[in-house]
Amino acid sequence: MTTLLDSLPQKLGTADQWTEKGGVHWLDPGELSVRDLCLEMIAAHARFITITAYQLPKDEGIRLEYHWDLAGQLLGFPFLLKAEPSEDPKIESIYDLTESVDWIEREIHEEYKVDFTGRVYEPLLMREGDKLGVNLREIADICKPEPGPSGQEEVKK
Amino acid sequence: MSYKIPMGPYHPALEEPYKLDMICEGETVIDAKLHIGFNFRGIEHLAETRNYIQVIALMERVCGICSNIHTLTLCQAMEGLTGQTPPPRAQYIRVIMAELERLHSHVLWAGIASKLMGFKTMFMTCFEIREKIMDVLAAISGNRVNYSMNRIGGVNRDIDDPAAILAMIEQLEGEMMKTVIPIFTTSSTARSRCAGIGVLTEEKAISCGVVGPTARASGLGQDLRRAAPYAAYAELDFEVPVEKAGDVRARLFVRALEIIESCKILRQALTKLPPGEINSGEEKFKFVTGTATSRVEAPRGEVMYSVSWKEGSRNPNRVHVRTPTFANMPAVRWMVMGARLADTPLIQASIDPCYSCTDR
Numbered sequence: 001m002t003t004l005l006d007s008l009p010q011k012l013g014t015a016d017q018w019t020e021k022g023g024v025h026w027l028d029p030g031e032l033s034v035r036d037l038c039l040e041m042i043a044a045h046a047r048f049i050t051i052t053a054y055q056l057p058k059d060e061g062i063r064l065e066y067h068w069d070l071a072g073q074l075l076g077f078p079f080l081l082k083a084e085p086s087e088d089p090k091i092e093s094i095y096d097l098t099e100s101v102d103w104i105e106r107e108i109h110e111e112y113k114v115d116f117t118g119r120v121y122e123p124l125l126m127r128e129g130d131k132l133g134v135n136l137r138e139i140a141d142i143c144k145p146e147p148g149p150s151g152q153e154e155v156k157k
Numbered sequence: 158m159s160y161k162i163p164m165g166p167y168h169p170a171l172e173e174p175y176k177l178d179m180i181c182e183g184e185t186v187i188d189a190k191l192h193i194g195f196n197f198r199g200i201e202h203l204a205e206t207r208n209y210i211q212v213i214a215l216m217e218r219v220c221g222i223c224s225n226i227h228t229l230t231l232c233q234a235m236e237g238l239t240g241q242t243p244p245p246r247a248q249y250i251r252v253i254m255a256e257l258e259r260l261h262s263h264v265l266w267a268g269i270a271s272k273l274m275g276f277k278t279m280f281m282t283c284f285e286i287r288e289k290i291m292d293v294l295a296a297i298s299g300n301r302v303n304y305s306m307n308r309i310g311g312v313n314r315d316i317d318d319p320a321a322i323l324a325m326i327e328q329l330e331g332e333m334m335k336t337v338i339p340i341f342t343t344s345s346t347a348r349s350r351c352a353g354i355g356v357l358t359e360e361k362a363i364s365c366g367v368v369g370p371t372a373r374a375s376g377l378g379q380d381l382r383r384a385a386p387y388a389a390y391a392e393l394d395f396e397v398p399v400e401k402a403g404d405v406r407a408r409l410f411v412r413a414l415e416i417i418e419s420c421k422i423l424r425q426a427l428t429k430l431p432p433g434e435i436n437s438g439e440e441k442f443k444f445v446t447g448t449a450t451s452r453v454e455a456p457r458g459e460v461m462y463s464v465s466w467k468e469g470s471r472n473p474n475r476v477h478v479r480t481p482t483f484a485n486m487p488a489v490r491w492m493v494m495g496a497r498l499a500d501t502p503l504i505q506a507s508i509d510p511c512y513s514c515t516d517r
Contacts, residue, residue, distance in 0.1 A: 022237050022449035047379070048366050049452075050479035052463045067450070067461070072384030074450060100366025102487055104479075125194030125516070 024076040093119035173512035204476035226455040228307035234464040237449030247311035248389040262456030311436025351406035355492040355504030365488040369458020374407035381454040457481035480514035
């Protein structure tokens with residue numbers, strides 16, 4: 001019997017099939033826009049869970065993983081955002097399609113300086129004078145533990 | 158004429174900082190804006206600087222109420238990256254800890270809700286019961302708040318005498334059935350203070366993506382323990398209480414019924430606790446490159462961890478945490494619209510918000 005999960009790739013117009021890995025059913029959205037994907041997910045009565053942002057090494061950009069729940073199954077759709085060094089990475093906002101993404105889009109905008117186009121932002125975690133894209137990126141070196149004996153040494157024993 | 162009333166960041170009901178700017182006309186709230194981030198700790202980033210043992214202790218401190226749930230979800234994700242499968246006894250112990258934590262959280266919430274209703278005797282009763290639940294948690298783990306129970310591949314401590322714990326649970330259940338449950342399900346005080354206020358319709362609950370008791374009180378039957386069972390939940394029999402009204406009373410009702418269900422789960426888990434090891438016995442772990450995700454039904458709703466690792470590294474590349482309050486809190490705007498100003502502290506508290514989790 002064909003399940004909703006089986007029929008989704010065809011509905012989404014992608015040639016790829018689901019790959020189950022790390023507790024998630026992954027599907028490469030290919031050319032599908034994040035907004036079209038969102039509309040299909042809503043039509044399938046899927047529930048939006050979160051977006052996970054990854055800062056990729058060097059100039060590889062940012063990967064956003066959109067997670068949805070479909071009848072208890074966790075779905076994942078990766079989107080790679082590349083931008084010129086002088087520009088901020090961009091992707092269309094889906095806030096007008098499902099308000100459940102509001103806070104996570106605002107948080108990623110503040111932490112990774114991703115521009116979710118087509119929406120207006122209000123500060124979420126930031127305060128007046130705070131700089132976008134700082135929390136998880138530019139303070140990386142400050143937060144590295146001091147060299148010398150640490151918990152890591154204990155693990156080696 | 159409309160005017161703005163700022164509530165917070167010091168809140169009348171909760172000890173955690175957030176701010177709700179309410180636009181009022183007379184006594185009626187016509188709109189509201191939420192502000193968080195007053196205690197943002199950057200824990201997700203801090204996790205990238207900790208090794209696979211330290212990160213468990215760190216994530217246990219995301220929340221002071223559901224600390225066990227955070228390590229459970231994290232460990233389940235890390236088990237996906239290390240190929241570890243916890244033994245059956247560990248899976249049952251994880252269920253027991255998770256349900257005790259749910260009881261503790263729901264009873265704590267019931268106490269705060271009682272106080273906001275002006276029902277201070279009930280507040281004291283709830284906190285007395287909560288102390289006893291914490292005694293059970295301490296009897297198992299040796300700790301009252303951060304239990305340090307979960308590890309990659311199982312749990313750290315065994316339950317040596319399940320019969321003694323079962324006796325404590327049965328005594329607790331008896332006390333709750335005499336006090337908390339009847340008062341929250343049948344008392345006219347609770348009904349008159351909570352019925353019809355802070356309504357979140359099923360349609361709005363879907364569009365806001367709310368989770369846990371907040372979703373179940375708005376007619377959504379979602380519960381990961383049933384929809385995507387983890388630990389030993391697939392082997393246990395329980396109901397998922399769902400109410401349709403979407404008001405504060407429905408949220409109260411759902412949590413009261415969940416207390417009964419948690420006791421039912423605890424009785425089964427303690428009776429069926431299988432013999433054997435409590436962890437895989439391994440001390441060193443090799444992570445494969447990739448991302449693993451785990452979800453758990455916390456007392457307030459679904460918690461999700463995405464953990465990314467590079468082979469050979471001792472530290473995670475990325476740990477992303479989606480906490481239930483992060484999903485539930487935006488819905489408060491819709492709950493308070495049209496409400497009387499005096500009801501808004503109780504409405505906000507009705508989702509059992511946790512800003513420690515939200516400002517992780």
